[in-house]
Amino acid sequence: MDKRQKFTARIAPAYAACAWAVVCAAASFYWASGGTWGVQTVGVDTLARNPWFIIIVWITGALKAFVGLLALALVRPWGRIMPRWIPLAATWGAGVLFFLYGAANLAVRGLMAVGILKTPDAMYSAAGYWHLLLWDPWWLIGGILFITAAWVQRERKTPMNA
Numbered sequence: 001m002d003k004r005q006k007f008t009a010r011i012a013p014a015y016a017a018c019a020w021a022v023v024c025a026a027a028s029f030y031w032a033s034g035g036t037w038g039v040q041t042v043g044v045d046t047l048a049r050n051p052w053f054i055i056i057v058w059i060t061g062a063l064k065a066f067v068g069l070l071a072l073a074l075v076r077p078w079g080r081i082m083p084r085w086i087p088l089a090a091t092w093g094a095g096v097l098f099f100l101y102g103a104a105n106l107a108v109r110g111l112m113a114v115g116i117l118k119t120p121d122a123m124y125s126a127a128g129y130w131h132l133l134l135w136d137p138w139w140l141i142g143g144i145l146f147i148t149a150a151w152v153q154r155e156r157k158t159p160m161n162a
Contacts, residue, residue, distance in 0.1 A: 021068025028061030099143025
């Protein structure tokens, strides 16, 4: 592997993790702003314009965008404005949380789908199937991206000049 390929291999996971987070944040911001396309995939309760729900979706959207920027701070020169351990710890933490969230939900919903666990009525909704087929694997992928970004950057002392 030449120098350019090594460089790309070291920064690509951080960019991929950031892109994943931006997509998640954009969906949250869209739904919080009143958008309805795709909202049925996350649950029936989200259709109600509950003010607390809207506030939570805005906050989670902002957190997703922020953690994406922290992953990107691992490889961008502007990441030097903070101690190295902050974006590294945030990227590791987010990756582990996203992975565990996706894996646990995928396992439980998978066991429900094959009849091993009792299935609540909500699992029979469109949202239940969307979670099993899209959202749970999506969180698992996000966890893998963040963990990979942190893993390849674990020994670097400063952000790479990308």
